[in-house]
Amino acid sequence: xxxxxxxxxxxxxxxxxxxxxxxxxxxxxxxxxxxxxxxxxxxxxxxxxxxxxxxxxxxxxxxxxxxxxxxxxxxxxxxxxxxxxxxxxxxxxxxxxxxxxxxxxxxxxxxxxxxxxxxxxxxxxxxxxxxxxxxxxxxxxxxxxxxxxxxxxxxxxxxxxxxxxxxxxxxxxxxxxxxxxxxxxxxxxxxxxxxxxxxxxxxxxxxxxxxxxxxxxxxxxxxxxxxxxxxxxxxxxxxxxxxxxxxxxxxxxxxxxxxxxxxxxxxxxxxxxxxxxxxxxxxxxxxxxxxxxxxxxxxxxxxxxxxxxxxxxxxxxxxxxxxxxxxxxxxxxxxxxxxxxxxxxxxxxxxxxxxxxx
Amino acid sequence: xxxxxxxxxxxxxxxxxxxxxxxxxxxxxxxxxxxxxxxxxxxxxxxxxxxxxxxxxxxxxxxxxxxxxxxxxxxxxxxxxxxxxxxxxxxxxxxxxxxxxxxxxxxxxxxxxxxxxxxxxxxxxxxxxxxxxxxxxxxxxxxxxxxxxxxxxxxxxxxxxxxxxxxxxxxxxxxxxxxxxxxxxxxxxxxxxxxxxxxxxxxxxxxxxxxxxxxxxxxxxxxxxxxxxxxx
Numbered sequence: 001x002x003x004x005x006x007x008x009x010x011x012x013x014x015x016x017x018x019x020x021x022x023x024x025x026x027x028x029x030x031x032x033x034x035x036x037x038x039x040x041x042x043x044x045x046x047x048x049x050x051x052x053x054x055x056x057x058x059x060x061x062x063x064x065x066x067x068x069x070x071x072x073x074x075x076x077x078x079x080x081x082x083x084x085x086x087x088x089x090x091x092x093x094x095x096x097x098x099x100x101x102x103x104x105x106x107x108x109x110x111x112x113x114x115x116x117x118x119x120x121x122x123x124x125x126x127x128x129x130x131x132x133x134x135x136x137x138x139x140x141x142x143x144x145x146x147x148x149x150x151x152x153x154x155x156x157x158x159x160x161x162x163x164x165x166x167x168x169x170x171x172x173x174x175x176x177x178x179x180x181x182x183x184x185x186x187x188x189x190x191x192x193x194x195x196x197x198x199x200x201x202x203x204x205x206x207x208x209x210x211x212x213x214x215x216x217x218x219x220x221x222x223x224x225x226x227x228x229x230x231x232x233x234x235x236x237x238x239x240x241x242x243x244x245x246x247x248x249x250x251x252x253x254x255x256x257x258x259x260x261x262x263x264x265x266x267x268x269x270x271x272x273x274x275x276x277x278x279x280x281x282x283x284x285x286x287x288x289x290x291x292x293x294x295x296x297x298x299x300x301x302x303x304x305x306x307x308x309x310x311x312x313x314x315x316x317x318x319x320x321x322x323x324x325x326x327x328x329x330x331x332x333x334x335x336x337x338x339x340x341x342x343x344x345x346x347x348x349x350x351x352x353x354x355x356x357x358x
Numbered sequence: 359x360x361x362x363x364x365x366x367x368x369x370x371x372x373x374x375x376x377x378x379x380x381x382x383x384x385x386x387x388x389x390x391x392x393x394x395x396x397x398x399x400x401x402x403x404x405x406x407x408x409x410x411x412x413x414x415x416x417x418x419x420x421x422x423x424x425x426x427x428x429x430x431x432x433x434x435x436x437x438x439x440x441x442x443x444x445x446x447x448x449x450x451x452x453x454x455x456x457x458x459x460x461x462x463x464x465x466x467x468x469x470x471x472x473x474x475x476x477x478x479x480x481x482x483x484x485x486x487x488x489x490x491x492x493x494x495x496x497x498x499x500x501x502x503x504x505x506x507x508x509x510x511x512x513x514x515x516x517x518x519x520x521x522x523x524x525x526x527x528x529x530x531x532x533x534x535x536x537x538x539x540x541x542x543x544x545x546x547x548x549x550x551x552x553x554x555x556x557x558x559x560x561x562x563x564x565x566x567x568x569x570x571x572x573x574x575x576x577x578x579x580x581x582x583x584x585x586x587x588x589x590x
Contacts, residue, residue: 047484047487068487068488068492069490070488071490076485080485082486083482084504093491141489141490
């Protein structure tokens with residue numbers, strides 16, 4: 001699948017101008033509120049007519065079609081379930097109005113875990129349940145592309161944690177391309193295969209998620225506090241002291257107990273500020289995870305900080321340290337260093353399901 | 359029971375019910391359409407349409423009745439055409455009374471329905487369109503079911519207003535027993551003759567009962583529909 005997007009639209013205080021060719025998988029549009037993310041998905045859905053638009057889905061132009069002809073599913077931030085219908089009626093709405101049989105009902109119901117909700121009315125559902133039904137309703141309309149506009153933003157952390165695995169399953173099992181709007185970097189790091197960073201209507205960065213997240217040049221656009229690379233790892237063993245041993249390209253790491261049988265692939269987001277660099281392999285340190293690597297890039301920001309990208313052998317880690325430390329260690333591209341990572345620094349929420357690379 | 363009213367009073371009551379029911383049913387689809395256009399439409403002439411619909415609310419009923427007579431009377435510019443082409447006329451017929459009642463009740467009906475449409479979140483309609491529903495299907499499957507309480511309220515209000523219509527009716531189609539003499543015009547006639555007070559009072563009581571029943575019915579229907587669409 002490719003989605004070609006050429007849009008421009010004037011806002012009172014800025015101009016949206018994007019020219020993108022997006023691959024399949026889950027593409028995150030990331031940016032501050034007001035950067036134009038929602039405008040883009042609304043333009044793709046046909047709910048907004050930009051001043052200029054060329055939108056092609058697998059070569060088929062969409063820009064002149066009314067919304068109901070675009071075959072683009074949309075999951076809104078507020079679930080927007082029809083209050084006068086049951087969950088089952090909401091789910092089958094698209095099939096009923098087009099007078100065609102409902103396909104894949106059981107599989108999608110199972111994927112989202114909403115089988116027990118079918119006879120209920122939307123007013124009696126929790127926020128998380130409502131959002132899952134909304135996802136199911138969009139999927140059952142047999143879209144060629146799924147748009148999701150901050151589907152988790154209105155939910156608390158517990159509900160988010162409840163839904164994220166379903167979105168991962170959707171990404172990995174349905175093969176449906178997804179355009180996902182978010183301003184939460186942890187969410188983006190967990191879900192995205194491709195990232196588009198928007199700033200005031202312009203594309204500030206665009207590329208595969210692993211590259212964008214570990215690129216010290218783009219990290220400042222993502223927010224320094226949240227900057228961090230995503231490592232792909234495989235669960236090796238659940239150890240008796242409560243830790244889980246994971247294997248990465250660069251060697252084993254230990255994290256607090258992760259659910260999953262050995263062999264399961266996970267994505268682990270490691271925040272740049274939780275990584276310590278050392279020139280020699282540290283001895284007598286409490287931290288369990290020490291990964292050797294080569295510095296591949298350094299980026300000095302305006303403040304006292306430096307972002308360092310570490311090549312662990314094809315996968316990358318991002319470390320954020322002070323300029324003073326970088327000078328003291330004489331860090332430079334090409335230098336061999338050791339990255340130290342505290343096991344407990346990785347939050348459960350930063351570990352996602354099966355790795356996805358397009 | 360039947361003896362409680364004189365034949366003339368029965369005639370007025372049944373005619374009133376027929377006139378009001380026909381006026382309400384025939385104008386309801388137009389009312390929904392007009393309300394939708396006013397609530398959701400953005401088109402040139404929006405203000406003009408709004409003004410036209412609300413005019414009968416502000417004009418003296420006699421003026422509305424006279425304008426109807428000018429337009430739909432046998433010699434009126436529309437009335438003459440109707441008579442020449444279809445041999446049909448509103449003038450001094452019960453259909454004319456229904457037309458007068460419908461025109462007078464229309465603004466009230468439209469207002470109630472428009473309020474209901476404005477209460478429907480357009481975001482739900484957007485969601486329906488992304489699921490493949492054209493504008494018409496969105497209206498039929500989402501908007502219409504959600505505004506049903508408003509439509510019922512509008513219909514009942516229109517019916518009640520039609521039952522009470524006096525000025526435009528008597529101006530347009532006069533006060534002919536059995537043809538155009540509705541409850542209000544009948545009450546008026548009884549009050550004009552000596553000894554008519556008792557008959558007038560009976561009709562007044564009936565008016566009150568009909569109004570109360572209509573009100574109770576609409577309350578009951580709205581409550582049922584409201585719980586249904588609240589999504590619980």
